[in-house]
Structures are given as C-alpha cells and as structure tokens.
Amino acid sequence: MSKHGALIVGGGLAGQRCAETLRRRGYDGAVRMVCAEPDPPYDRPPLSKELLASEAGEDSLAYRPAWWYEDKQVELLLGTRAEALDPAARTVRLDSGAELAYDELLIATGGAARRLPFLAGFENVHYLRTLEDARRLRAKLRSGARLAVVGAGFIGQEVAATARRLGAEVTMIEALEAPLAPILGAELGRWFAELHAVEGVRVLTGAMLESGVGRNGRLERLALADGTAVDCDAAVVGVGTRPATEWLAGSGLDEHGVPTDACGRSALPHVYAAGDASIPFDPRFGLHARTEHWDAAAWQGAAAATAMLGGQPGTPPLPSFWSDQYDLRIQYVGHARQADGVAIEGSPSERDFEATFSRDGVPVAGLAVGRPRAIPKLKKRIEAGHRLAARSAEEVAA
Numbered sequence: 261m262s263k264h265g266a267l268i269v270g271g272g273l274a275g276q277r278c279a280e281t282l283r284r285r286g287y288d289g290a291v292r293m294v295c296a297e298p299d300p301p302y303d304r305p306p307l308s309k310e311l312l313a314s315e316a317g318e319d320s321l322a323y324r325p326a327w328w329y330e331d332k333q334v335e336l337l338l339g340t341r342a343e344a345l346d347p348a349a350r351t352v353r354l355d356s357g358a359e360l361a362y363d364e365l366l367i368a369t370g371g372a373a374r375r376l377p378f379l380a381g382f383e384n385v386h387y388l389r390t391l392e393d394a395r396r397l398r399a400k401l402r403s404g405a406r407l408a409v410v411g412a413g414f415i416g417q418e419v420a421a422t423a424r425r426l427g428a429e430v431t432m433i434e435a436l437e438a439p440l441a442p443i444l445g446a447e448l449g450r451w452f453a454e455l456h457a458v459e460g461v462r463v464l465t466g467a468m469l470e471s472g473v474g475r476n477g478r479l480e481r482l483a484l485a486d487g488t489a490v491d492c493d494a495a496v497v498g499v500g501t502r503p504a505t506e507w508l509a510g511s512g513l514d515e516h517g518v519p520t521d522a523c524g525r526s527a528l529p530h531v532y533a534a535g536d537a538s539i540p541f542d543p544r545f546g547l548h549a550r551t552e553h554w555d556a557a558a559w560q561g562a563a564a565a566t567a568m569l570g571g572q573p574g575t576p577p578l579p580s581f582w583s584d585q586y587d588l589r590i591q592y593v594g595h596a597r598q599a600d601g602v603a604i605e606g607s608p609s610e611r612d613f614e615a616t617f618s619r620d621g622v623p624v625a626g627l628a629v630g631r632p633r634a635i636p637k638l639k640k641r642i643e644a645g646h647r648l649a650a651r652s653a654e655e656v657a658a
Contacts, residue, residue, distance in 0.1 A: 264361040265290025266568065269342045269352060270368030273554060274535030276301045276323045277561030278366050283332045285569055289363065292335045294342055294354065296369070299391055300326065301336075305554055307394040308418040309584050312401065313426060321391065342369065345511040347528045364530050364568040367508070367518055368561060371501035371536035371552065376410070379472045382479035384494040388415060389501075400494040403427030408482055408492040410469060412439035414583045416498035417452065420461050421585040431462040431490050433469060433482065443596050444627065448615060451608050459586055464488065501552065503537045519548050523573050524564035532568065534560035543575065545598060545624075553581040578639055591635045594625025594642050606631070614638065618645075 266282055268275040271293055279291050295301065302321035311317050329336055337354075344353040345367075351359045373387035386397045397419075401407065405428045409416045412434035420430045436442070438449025457463045468485035472495075482490040503517035511528075518526050518533035520540050526533050534540075535557035539548045551557075556579045563573035580593035588611055596602075599617035606613030606629075614634045617625035622645040626638030 264350070264363045265292065266364045266366070266565075267352060267360055267362035268293045268366045268368060270366070270370055270535065270537065271295025271297060271301045271336070271338075272304065272368060272370045272535055272557065273301075273323070274370075274537075274557040274561035274564075275366060275368040277558050278368065278534065278565040279332070279334045280324075281562040281565035282568070283334070285565065285571070287565075287569060290335070291333065292337060292360065294337045294340050294352070294360070296339070296341045297390055297392070298339045300324075300329070300338065302391060304389075307391065308388055308415050309422060311391075311394050312388075312398055312419065312422045314398075318391070342507050345508055345513070345531075347511055347531060350530065362530070365532065366524075366561070366564050366568075367505065367513075367526070367531065367533040367537050368535045368557075369504040369507070369537045372504040373497070374500045374502055376469070376497055376499065379479065379495070379497065381477065382472060382474055382495075383477050384479050385472070386494065386496045388419060388496060388498065397494070397496060401426045401428050404429065406491055406493045407431070408433060408490050408495040409498065410482070410495060411498035411500070412436075412453070412456075412463070412465075413498055413500065414440075414581075416496065417456065417585055418583055419496050419498065420456055421459070424459055424461060425586075429462075430456075430460070431464065431492070432456060433467045433484070433490065434463070434465045435468055437466045439465070444615075445596075445602055447604075448602070448627065455585070455588075455611070464490075501536065503539075503550070505537050517550065522563075522576055523567040524560055525567060532564040534564045540576070542595070544578075545595060549595065551579040553579050555580055578642060580635065580639075588630055589632055591628045591632065592626070593635055593639055594623075596625035596627070598624045616641070 301323045341355040342352050351361050353359050373389050379385045401423050407423045407428045407430050409420045409432045412432050420432050423430050438446045439452045441449040453463045470485045471483045472479050473481040506515050509515045517539045520533050520538050522541050524532040524534050541548050566573045578593050583590040596617045600619050602617050604615045612630040615627040623642045628634035
C-alpha cells in the first residue's frame, strides 16, 4: 500500500473521474479530494441551462451520493483551497496552513472566470462558474428584468437563451463583429447572432464596453465606447476563463496552465493535471491546447488515474461539447481553430445544418445544429482524415 496515497486538488469532473478510476482499478491507498467549494463534486453544464431556470434540479447535480465517498473511502476536504505546491517535499499547502503529503498528485483546479476590473464592487454583476453563482443569478431572473450579458461565447448565449425563456429583457454585448468568429468563422458567428436576435435578444456586436455606472453597490447602466448606454437590473460577464493554477507559482510548473502529455503527466514526477487546469498534448495535431469541455475533463481525469497506476490510457478522444439554446441542440467536435475552410450542409435559416471544418482538405472539426445524429459521423470523418494524413506523412518521410 502507498504511504501517503493519491491527492486530488480540485472538486470538478476531472478530479471525480480520477477518484472513480483509481478505486475501480483496485487502488487501495488513500484518496483525498481538496474541494474549494462547500458542495460535494457536481455537474457544471446545467448551471447555465436548466438549473438557472429552476432550483428543482439541484438535487440531481451531484456526481455521486454522499454514501459513495464513504463506501469508496474517498475523503472530501470541502471548502478548502490549495495555496502552494512543494514538489521536492511532495506536499501541498492548504489555506488552513496544513500540509498534505502525496505519492501521486492530480492538479484539477479547473478554470476561473476572467473578470472586468471596472465592474468590481457591484453586487448585481455575476460570473457564472459555481453552484452558488447560479443560485445568485437565478434570483435575479424574472419576467421583465433587464439583463445585460457581456460576452457572446457559448456560456453567454446559454444564459441569454435561458433568461429569454423566463421573460427577461436581454441585451448581449460582444466586442467582436461576430460571436465566436475566431473559432467558427464570421459566417457562423453571424448565424448565432441572428439566432438570438430572432428570439428577442438585443444583440450588440463590435461593441466595446467602457465602464459601469451605478450607486449603492448596484450596477444600473453599462456604457459603450460609441456612446451607447445599456440599462440593466443585473449583468452576467462571460468573457472567457483562465486556468485556476496561480497557486502553482514557484513550483516549477506554469501558473498559467499546466502542459501535460496525452496521459496527463506534467514535467514534474508524480504530478499530473487534467481538465481546465491543464494544457494537454493532442497527438493528432502535434500541439498543446486547452479543451475546456466536459468530455475532455472526464477522459483526462480517468487517464491520469490510469497513468498513475502504470497503465496506458490510449488515444484521447476528440474534444467535443454541446449547447442547448431555445430548445435547440448544438454540438461541436474537433479543433476548428486549425481549419482553413468550412463547408455547410443543410439549412441554417431553418436551424437544421452541419458544418465541416477542414485543413488542406482534411476534416478537423464539425458543428451540428438540430442534427443530434450527425456528430458520430463527423467524428468518424475527422478520425479517418487524421489517419490518412498520418499515413501520407509517413510515406513522404520514407
């Protein structure tokens, strides 16, 4: 039996899957999870969807019931944060001052919302990352409430769609000329903007936010650089995330995100990283890239556990995610940033289409709207394209 056991810093999906995999594979050492939040590990995608609309779904968020952690002897340290890593001593210092020793360490502290300094101090400005964030915002969403959504990424769009369903008046503010354009391109970005406009959202693109105006700790108005004023009762800021890894400063690991191999191994022995805290290597593209998606975090957490036990996790799956907006299922797979072209099949105007992103004619990513059965086929096409490209490269090298 190991002396100190496995220490998992982070109470999200990657950490949960690591703990589950260790026990499923027969690991009999101690397993401890350091969780910054007071709630046991729970699923996060519903925070911007069904949970934002109703508190009825809170009971279904937990990954496992309380008895599971007792039965599997997984110790949860709730409401506890890691403050420093000492890889030489193989210890993690907590915010309480206590130090935890480890034999194997997984860094799975997730991501933190990027904040706008000029909106600090307003109690009705929200950043949606945690269950408590969702609870606070849900209390503000009612029929006729004026909600400003800053940032038109997928989280911002999901919040806007949910708020509209609840009868709120929504203004979505996006600095880019088209939402998601750096990832999906301008054409599809404009499609997303139009989707929300048709549903009654006031969509402002190419809009630079300049300041917030309010009184008594409450934001009342957002001012844009062009002079436009957006009155609001509450605001949600969704302008991206950063790895929550600043606590690694001085450890030898990058405090801006931990690069890992495809199995989650970091540059330090016995130290792994997974989920939004990691920057994993993708062997298909030969690069390190953050994935920030649910299924990637699940696989990475399990892969790290497998590697800790000396196993080979295999090839990571293509990153993919889904988004629910206005009763419409939107799915994505691959790395569209690597594409140099896109082909659209179907009818965007009828919300029924799929887009295939390619590089040098080889599919690298896909987007499906209203076509839930399209993604498995797109995955196969992308995988087949990579295998063909790899064989061609080998032939050229030979």
